[in-house]
Amino acid sequence: MTGVIGKSDLFGAVLIAGAFLADWRLGLVILAWLGAWRINSTLADSDLSIAGWLVPAIFGIALLGLWELVVQLFGVPLVILPAPSDIAAKIGTTTDLLWADFIQTFVKGALSGYVIGCSTAILVAVLVDRSPFLQKGVLPVGNFMAALPIVGTAPIFVMWYGFGWQSKAAVVFTMVFFPVLVNTVAGLKETTAMQRDLMHTYAAGYWQSLWKLRLPAAMPFIFNGLKIASTLSLIGAIVAEFFGSPIVGMGFRISTSVGQLALDMVWAEIAVAALAGSLFYGAVALVERWVTFWHPSQRN
Amino acid sequence: MSDVATQAAARARVGDGLGRWLQGSLGPVVAVVAVLMGLWYLACVPMNIHGTVNLARVHGFEAMPEGRKARAETGTLSMIAQNPAAIAFTFNEEKPRLPAPHQVAGELFKTTLGTAPTSKRSLVFHAWATLSATLLGFLIGTVAGILLAVGIVHNRAMDMSVMPWAIASQTIPILAIAPMVIVVLASVGLTGILPKALISAYLSFFPVVVGMVKGLRSPDHMQLDLLKTYSATSAQSFWKLRLPASMPYLFASLKIGAAASLVGTIVGELPSGGGQGLGARLLAGSYYGQTIQIWSALFMAAIVAACVVGLIGMVERATLRRMGMAT
Numbered sequence: 001m002t003g004v005i006g007k008s009d010l011f012g013a014v015l016i017a018g019a020f021l022a023d024w025r026l027g028l029v030i031l032a033w034l035g036a037w038r039i040n041s042t043l044a045d046s047d048l049s050i051a052g053w054l055v056p057a058i059f060g061i062a063l064l065g066l067w068e069l070v071v072q073l074f075g076v077p078l079v080i081l082p083a084p085s086d087i088a089a090k091i092g093t094t095t096d097l098l099w100a101d102f103i104q105t106f107v108k109g110a111l112s113g114y115v116i117g118c119s120t121a122i123l124v125a126v127l128v129d130r131s132p133f134l135q136k137g138v139l140p141v142g143n144f145m146a147a148l149p150i151v152g153t154a155p156i157f158v159m160w161y162g163f164g165w166q167s168k169a170a171v172v173f174t175m176v177f178f179p180v181l182v183n184t185v186a187g188l189k190e191t192t193a194m195q196r197d198l199m200h201t202y203a204a205g206y207w208q209s210l211w212k213l214r215l216p217a218a219m220p221f222i223f224n225g226l227k228i229a230s231t232l233s234l235i236g237a238i239v240a241e242f243f244g245s246p247i248v249g250m251g252f253r254i255s256t257s258v259g260q261l262a263l264d265m266v267w268a269e270i271a272v273a274a275l276a277g278s279l280f281y282g283a284v285a286l287v288e289r290w291v292t293f294w295h296p297s298q299r300n
Numbered sequence: 301m302s303d304v305a306t307q308a309a310a311r312a313r314v315g316d317g318l319g320r321w322l323q324g325s326l327g328p329v330v331a332v333v334a335v336l337m338g339l340w341y342l343a344c345v346p347m348n349i350h351g352t353v354n355l356a357r358v359h360g361f362e363a364m365p366e367g368r369k370a371r372a373e374t375g376t377l378s379m380i381a382q383n384p385a386a387i388a389f390t391f392n393e394e395k396p397r398l399p400a401p402h403q404v405a406g407e408l409f410k411t412t413l414g415t416a417p418t419s420k421r422s423l424v425f426h427a428w429a430t431l432s433a434t435l436l437g438f439l440i441g442t443v444a445g446i447l448l449a450v451g452i453v454h455n456r457a458m459d460m461s462v463m464p465w466a467i468a469s470q471t472i473p474i475l476a477i478a479p480m481v482i483v484v485l486a487s488v489g490l491t492g493i494l495p496k497a498l499i500s501a502y503l504s505f506f507p508v509v510v511g512m513v514k515g516l517r518s519p520d521h522m523q524l525d526l527l528k529t530y531s532a533t534s535a536q537s538f539w540k541l542r543l544p545a546s547m548p549y550l551f552a553s554l555k556i557g558a559a560a561s562l563v564g565t566i567v568g569e570l571p572s573g574g575g576q577g578l579g580a581r582l583l584a585g586s587y588y589g590q591t592i593q594i595w596s597a598l599f600m601a602a603i604v605a606a607c608v609v610g611l612i613g614m615v616e617r618a619t620l621r622r623m624g625m626a627t
Contacts, residue, residue: 056463147606148602
């Protein structure tokens with residue numbers, strides 16, 4: 001990519017020309033894609049400091065634009081793939097509904113299960129940590145459980161705790177418990193003998209050295225678990241609603257709208273879920289940055 | 301005297317054996333699993349006591365508070381205290397709220413070894429429906445993920461464009477799209493194994509991309525410079541340095557991807573209703589209140605997941621040992 005016009009540009013031009021001859025719509029789509037790509041590869045090779053966020057932004061916008069273009073030009077029916085503009089319009093007209101679903105699924109289901117599940121897992125990990133025997137047993141079992149499709153317990157919890165948010169919180173609890181437990185147990189083993197000896201010379205008791213040394217040292221591990229759990233919690237809450245829910249909730253809306261082939265509504269919910277998921281993850285990552293500022297991975 | 305000494309030595313040997321067993325990795329695992337089993341059995345009593353007492357006439361004992369309404373208002377503990385005869389029956393109900401471990405094991409045995417694998421009642425049949433879709437999707441997702449990772453490592457524009465989105469995509473619940481993908485593909489005439497495989501493919505795709513990019517970038521400057529002094533081409537340094545160095549990362553993300561794609565397939569089987577697969581089995585069980593069926597499908601899913609992840613782990617150990625990277 002040294003010259004202004006390279007070999008790949010010639011190839012692209014030939015491709016666009018060929019596509020235009022076959023079908024002008026196809027030509028337009030390929031032109032838009034290669035045009036955006038050309039801008040990005042020029043930007044990526046430049047030393048501009050804004051390229052770091054501009055390139056992914058252009059890529060994302062180009063994808064959305066292409067999606068819109070394909071749907072409009074080829075007349076893709078709404079029941080197969082709605083255009084981004086349709087989805088945006090749907091979000092605009094159903095904000096109240098989306099907000100109610102968000103509260104039901106995210107705040108009541110996912111968040112409560114997440115908080116209870118993670119705090120229980122950390123407490124259990126601290127207890128398990130007191131016994132080397134338990135540690136050796138809990139780590140493999142917990143690792144095994146974390147790899148299982150726990151979301152399949154959803155029908156059981158719906159049967160036990162009814163259609164309300166409580167059953168969703170229970171599914172989320174089970175899903176987040178093991179990753180956080182395993183990471184916390186591993187994290188509590190992080191301190192070196194030297195550090196523990198130092199606490200010993202200070203005549204620190206068990207709780208003092210736990211509170212001042214071992215828990216802080218375990219924080220990068222705990223946050224690793226908490227970040228994994230943040231994604232799992234939303235998945236658990238949404239999927240559990242597929243097995244039964246009151247007439248509100250993101251999973252409920254997705255499954256009923258799919259049944260009615262109202263795909264713009266489905267995509268609107270997915271957009272909300274994506275936004276909620278990444279904001280939740282971002283929030284946990286932000287707290288991590290604040291708590292584990294001393295860790296090498298947080299220093300730039 | 302010598303008798304006592306022999307006995308003491310024997311006792312010491314037993315104690316030693318027990319001690320070694322306790323210090324090894326197998327002992328604690330067995331102990332934890334045994335405790336979990338015990339808790340499970342214990343939980344059966346309070347979970348099922350109301351149902352069992354309501355069926356007292358069938359079981360042939362006197363239900364203590366007369367009348368269903370009075371029983372519904374009785375607390376779990378006082379219910380157990382008033383009906384000690386019911387406790388034994390709580391482990392063998394037909395439709396319990398919580399089936400006992402031996403009931404689940406019995407159902408698993410009956411539906412795997414006791415039924416022909418071609419029958420729709422066979423759990424092997426449903427497990428295979430799920431596993432085949434998972435494996436096909438996992439293969440598609442892994443190959444696509446590795447190819448994209450190679451592209452990302454060799455093309456700066458691709459790296460900067462795709463990588464942030466690949467990482468961000470791991471924070472969003474993509475599983476929510478599964479029902480829509482199934483229904484939309486069915487409406488354009490695609491049914492059977494492929495729609496499920498596509499869901500499992502995109503669930504395993506992103507972990508593989510992220511892990512593989514990390515792996516292909518894991519050789520340090522020293523090693524890359526060494527290859528440069530050998531005047532190795534970028535293809536040569538890819539095959540001889542980057543690809544071998546990425547193997548541990550690849551296997552780690554393959555395990556994550558396999559688990560994710562199994563969950564994807566199971567969720568993808570939900571909208572198909574009475575169809576094939578462990579997900580369909582879970583849904584049918586929850587429609588008809590067949591708790592034992594739900595639990596056995598769940599355990600089958602766990603067994604399948606454990607087998608797939610275990611198999612990847614074995615391939616990983618064999619590969620890393622051959623490459624001299626095993627620890």
